[in-house]
Structures are given as structure tokens and as C-alpha cells.
Amino acid sequence: MDTNLTFNDIFKSSFLEKTESFSLTDSLIGLLVAFAVGLFIYVIYKKTFSGVIYSHSFNISLIVVSMATALIIMGISSNVLLSLGMVGALSIVRFRTPIKDPMDLVYIFWSIVAGILCGAGFIPLVIVGSLLIGAVLLFFVNRITVENPYLLIVKYRTAELERSLEEIVSRQSRKHMLKSKSVMPGGEYEVTYEIRVKAHEGEFLNAITEMEGVHSAVMLSYDGNFTA
Incomplete structure (x- = not known):
């Protein structure tokens, strides 16, 4: 049995190993792209809103949702235990804010998907997909008039x-x-x-x-x- 301990063995830590494997550049790029896509969603929501009262706080939350989702995906992508713990934590969360307009749910889902793709590193996919979704929403909401009874x-x-x-x-x-x-x-x-x-x-x-x-x-x- 080898009882010789080196200085590195004494101060060896899983926390330091995770820090060494962490890429600050990739994380910043993912968060910046998530912010840019969230800002794009913010503009599209403002231009296509057709309800009674425009909620600026809800629109701002779309940007934060994109960035927060990207941050979560970056954290759990390299750690299985953390991903299982995150799933368990999110499963007990109950969101009780009522969604009155179905289009609001579409924008929330769009923000979450954009954050997931940014966190996973699929930058070209999230950019192209967001541009196409924005074009579809602008066309169908602003160009096509549906007569309501x-x-x-x-x-x-x-x-x-x-x-x-x-x-x-x-x-x-x-x-x-x-x-x-x-x-x-x-x-x-x-x-x-x-x-x-x-x-x-x-x-x-x-x-x-x-x-x-x-x-x-x-x-x-x-x-x-x-x-x-």
C-alpha cells in the first residue's frame, strides 16, 4: 500500500476539477446569444401584441427565461448527478401565473427552447430557427386579418x-x-x-x-x- 501523498493529492478537489473543465468563453458566447435571441423575441412580441393591456414585465421575462434556461443547460450538460437533481427540483415547482392569451404560451415555449439550444451550443440552429419563427409570427399576426365575431x-x-x-x-x-x-x-x-x-x-x-x-x-x- 502506497502511503506517500503529494501536495496535489492533499489539495485534490472535485470542485477544482469542475472549475478546470469550465469554459468561460463558451459560456459567455452562449449567454450572449441567449440574450440576443431573447431580445429578438422581445421585439417580435411587442410588434405582434394584439391584446388589451400590454405587459412590459412579461416581455422582459422572456429575455430572462432564455438566459436562465441556457445557464441551467450549461450547468447540467457535464454532470449527470446535477441533471437528475435539477429534474427533481423542477418537478415540484408549481407555476400559478394564469396565461390568458394562448400566444403568450407560444412565446414562453419559444424562449425556453431558445435557451436550451444556446446552452447546448447549437448557436446556428437557434439563430436560423428564431428568424423563421419571427417571420411567421409577423406575417400571420400583422398581415392576415381574422374577423372576430x-x-x-x-x-x-x-x-x-x-x-x-x-x-x-x-x-x-x-x-x-x-x-x-x-x-x-x-x-x-x-x-x-x-x-x-x-x-x-x-x-x-x-x-x-x-x-x-x-x-x-x-x-x-x-x-x-x-x-x-
Whole structure:
């Protein structure tokens, strides 16, 4: 049995071995590319946002998600035990922030995928893929217009107004469908139509509110959020 210990044997440490195998240049390149791709996602999200209230903090979080994911992949790529521990730690995390718009989920997934590719070193793939995804989003969101149906909610006093209201809706809309009808206490009525208007939505709504016996008329458009 060899009992001779050298100076290097005494101070030998797995921590120092991991530090020696760590490439600062590769890590910086991966993080910088992750930041650049995250910034590109930030710009695309801002240009394609079509909701009610733009969340600047959510958009900033897309950049951080890309960089943090890249950092995690760099850390676990060379250590099996660390990767298993990271999987176990992430499996108990519960994200309770509600995602109201499905497109927000698309951007979150895009940021995570970009971070994974940057951390794994697939720099050309993440750049080309992000450019193509950004071009697709810009084209389909900003260039292609999808007509959303409106919900028309009218409150009126007498049942005789129902026929007149039906005639106006039929004349002013390209397509309509009665979704619900309610009778309120006191003899008031409320009807809800799903309509697709031809043009001049404001004039169409004004014609209904000017009818004698109509209490209120509200038209809503749904595209992930209700807007009046």
C-alpha cells in the first residue's frame, strides 16, 4: 500500500476539477446569444401584441427565461448527478401565473427552447430557427386579418321590441345567431346575439339604442380578452 501523498493529492478537489473543465468563453458566447435571441423575441412580441393591456414585465421575462434556461443547460450538460437533481427540483415547482392569451404560451415555449439550444451550443440552429419563427409570427399576426365575431347584448322593456330588434340585426349583419334570452324581474328582457357586422359598427349600435324601450346595447369582441 502506497502511503506517500503529494501536495496535489492533499489539495485534490472535485470542485477544482469542475472549475478546470469550465469554459468561460463558451459560456459567455452562449449567454450572449441567449440574450440576443431573447431580445429578438422581445421585439417580435411587442410588434405582434394584439391584446388589451400590454405587459412590459412579461416581455422582459422572456429575455430572462432564455438566459436562465441556457445557464441551467450549461450547468447540467457535464454532470449527470446535477441533471437528475435539477429534474427533481423542477418537478415540484408549481407555476400559478394564469396565461390568458394562448400566444403568450407560444412565446414562453419559444424562449425556453431558445435557451436550451444556446446552452447546448447549437448557436446556428437557434439563430436560423428564431428568424423563421419571427417571420411567421409577423406575417400571420400583422398581415392576415381574422374577423372576430361580436356579442351583442341588448336590454329592453317590452316583448314587442323583439321582432323589430331581429329585423335590425338581420339587416345590418352578415350573419347572426341568437345565443340566449333572459326575462328579468319586473318584465325586462335581455337577449344576446352572436353577429358579424357588415360595416359601421358604431352606427349599427346607435340605431339599436335609439329604439324606444331599449335600456342598453353593448357589443363585445372576443379575441382572448373581452373588449367593449
